[in-house]
Amino acid sequence: MSADIDRIFNALTDSHAQEKGATLASLFAADPDRFSRLSLRLDDLLLDYSKTSLTDTTRALLFDLARAAGVEAKRDAMLAGARINITEDRAVLHTALRRRAGEVVLVDGQDVMPEVVGVLGAMGVFAEGVRAGTVTGEGGERFTDVVNIGIGGSDLGPAMATLALAPYHDGPRLHFVSNVDGAHLYDTLKSLDPKTTLFIVASKTFTTQETMANARSARAWLAGALGEAAVGSHFAAVSTALDKVSAFGIAPDRVFGFWDWVGGRYSIWSAVGLPLMIAIGAEAFRAFLDGAADLDAHFAAAPLEENLPVLLALTGIWHRDICGYATRAVIPYDQHLARLPAYLQQLDMESNGKRVTREGKPVAHDTGPVVWGEPGTNGQHAFFQLIHQGTSPVPVEFLVAARGHEPGLERHHTMLMANCLAQSEALMRGRTLEEARGQLLAKGVAPEEAERLAPHRVFPGSRPSVTLAYSILDPYALGRIIALYEHRVFVEGAIWDINSFDQWGVELGKELADTLLPAVESGVAPPSLSGSSAGLLQHLSALGAPAA
Numbered sequence: 001m002s003a004d005i006d007r008i009f010n011a012l013t014d015s016h017a018q019e020k021g022a023t024l025a026s027l028f029a030a031d032p033d034r035f036s037r038l039s040l041r042l043d044d045l046l047l048d049y050s051k052t053s054l055t056d057t058t059r060a061l062l063f064d065l066a067r068a069a070g071v072e073a074k075r076d077a078m079l080a081g082a083r084i085n086i087t088e089d090r091a092v093l094h095t096a097l098r099r100r101a102g103e104v105v106l107v108d109g110q111d112v113m114p115e116v117v118g119v120l121g122a123m124g125v126f127a128e129g130v131r132a133g134t135v136t137g138e139g140g141e142r143f144t145d146v147v148n149i150g151i152g153g154s155d156l157g158p159a160m161a162t163l164a165l166a167p168y169h170d171g172p173r174l175h176f177v178s179n180v181d182g183a184h185l186y187d188t189l190k191s192l193d194p195k196t197t198l199f200i201v202a203s204k205t206f207t208t209q210e211t212m213a214n215a216r217s218a219r220a221w222l223a224g225a226l227g228e229a230a231v232g233s234h235f236a237a238v239s240t241a242l243d244k245v246s247a248f249g250i251a252p253d254r255v256f257g258f259w260d261w262v263g264g265r266y267s268i269w270s271a272v273g274l275p276l277m278i279a280i281g282a283e284a285f286r287a288f289l290d291g292a293a294d295l296d297a298h299f300a301a302a303p304l305e306e307n308l309p310v311l312l313a314l315t316g317i318w319h320r321d322i323c324g325y326a327t328r329a330v331i332p333y334d335q336h337l338a339r340l341p342a343y344l345q346q347l348d349m350e351s352n353g354k355r356v357t358r359e360g361k362p363v364a365h366d367t368g369p370v371v372w373g374e375p376g377t378n379g380q381h382a383f384f385q386l387i388h389q390g391t392s393p394v395p396v397e398f399l400v401a402a403r404g405h406e407p408g409l410e411r412h413h414t415m416l417m418a419n420c421l422a423q424s425e426a427l428m429r430g431r432t433l434e435e436a437r438g439q440l441l442a443k444g445v446a447p448e449e450a451e452r453l454a455p456h457r458v459f460p461g462s463r464p465s466v467t468l469a470y471s472i473l474d475p476y477a478l479g480r481i482i483a484l485y486e487h488r489v490f491v492e493g494a495i496w497d498i499n500s501f502d503q504w505g506v507e508l509g510k511e512l513a514d515t516l517l518p519a520v521e522s523g524v525a526p527p528s529l530s531g532s533s534a535g536l537l538q539h540l541s542a543l544g545a546p547a548a
């Protein structure tokens with residue numbers, strides 16, 4: 001960490017301490033232009049960060065911080081195909097996947113665009129064939145159901161986006177099986193007809209234990225019903241490991257490849273998006289890519305002060321490192337974005353849940369926060385109590401569209417918007433003891449009783465939130481929103497000087513699961529196992545856990 005960065009972090013901390021007395025309400029009262037100064041628009045997409053405790057001084061310091069951390073140069077290196085994933089020696093080029101034919105993106109001097117365009121074209125032919133009923137099952141019947149088998153980045157992206165774009169879904173039904181828990185596959189398959197079911201096995205590495213177990217069981221289900229010869233017509237695969245796919249027995253013309261420079265959690269734009277393309281069609285999928293491409297162009301060119309991902313990242317740095325908030329809630333007031341929090345958990349926490357710098361030294365500041373959330377209004381009736389009155393403030397990120405898609409239910413959308421605005425307003429304003437007391441007295445509550453009840457009705461207020469507002473959640477808008485979050489994660493990682501593109505933290509558990517499988521099968525704990533795990537294994541075996 002350079003002396004410059006240290007100095008700016010210290011200046012931010014000092015400013016925060018000095019400004020602590022000012023409530024958000026007082027900041028608005030003192031400055032009628034606060035919203036227009038602390039919000040940023042890209043066409044219809046608006047980021048309002050005026051309901052945070054940022055001031056002109058601290059915002060300027062945060063821009064200094066981004067500059068001192070070399071955000072612009074790091075961004076340019078990523079977009080130019082440099083091998084910035086230094087622990088895996090890989091370029092990071094998910095942005096190439098949204099570029100158009102004819103553009104040039106070099107990796108090691110080689111233009112990757114012809115291959116990108118080629119795979120996208122092959123996906124389009126296959127997806128449109130499935131949608132039109134010209135690509136069929138073994139018996140010539142049209143596919144009514146498509147089951148995607150994958151986990152992590154090979155599941156969350158297409159699952160989130162297929163739900164998000166439900167109003168545009170006019171292809172076969174989509175199902176997503178990720179968990180190795182047999183319940184996930186079993187419950188999905190029990191209502192499906194093998195004759196009209198297509199499986200897509202999605203795995204970047206084609207070695208992931210859960211995906212391979214589910215794929216093998218799905219294959220057995222299909223072959224058991226239709227015979228081994230039918231497997232080829234009912235399976236497709238998405239992977240970077242083409243040799244392993246072919247060993248699994250999936251025909252080469254049913255395999256859609258991608259490249260090691262696409263991280264799993266950044267892969268929705270690649271062939272991993274095939275289920276989404278089957279759901280909404282190749283044209284709408286292109287609009288999804290275009291939304292992301294336009295956001296990429298904005299990220300690449302806009303000055304830091306007018307750069308949406310940068311601003312969103314700086315609010316994140318402010319809340320995590322200067323205000324000390326350990327979590328952030330993502331609350332889409334958009335039921336179709338119900339899976340967005342889960343998607344962002346992987347995008348953000350797998351990218352920035354790191355404790356050493358790119359040089360392998362301990363980080364100087366806290367890195368990625370815990371990301372969590374649920375759609376509004378449901379969250380209001382569950383955990384908003386704590387967000388309003390709990391002892392640990394939680395910065396909230398609201399998402400809301402001006403319009404929904406549901407004919408005849410426009411009034412519902414009006415109510416949804418009112419709730420979204422009400423929550424950020426209530427968090428910001430709060431309610432004082434005097435106000436609480438006054439309201440009780442106005443309702444005719446006796447003074448003594450009002451005194452007893454009032455403290456329970458106090459809201460501290462000054463609870464921060466940012467809001468992303470857009471016109472309607474169509475494929476283009478979704479593409480922009482997801483790209484915005486990707487680049488936000490990038491900028492935060494760049495400021496923390498961590499590698500946001502590896503995920504060594506998931507490896508130890510995977511290794512131990514492999515080691516423990518024989519122990520669970522035999523019911524005999526290896527001597528190396530802790531007393532706790534050995535005791536649990538013994539208990540479960542005694543209760544009848546299935547053996548090999």
Ligand SMILES: O=P(O)(O)OC[C@H]1O[C@](O)(CO)[C@@H](O)[C@@H]1O
Pocket residue numbers: 151152153154202203204205206207208211264265350503506
């Ligand atoms: O696509 P794959 O190779 O099956 O990996 C699935 C997921 O597993 C992880 O490696 C972590 O467990 C993710 O990064 C990835 O998205």
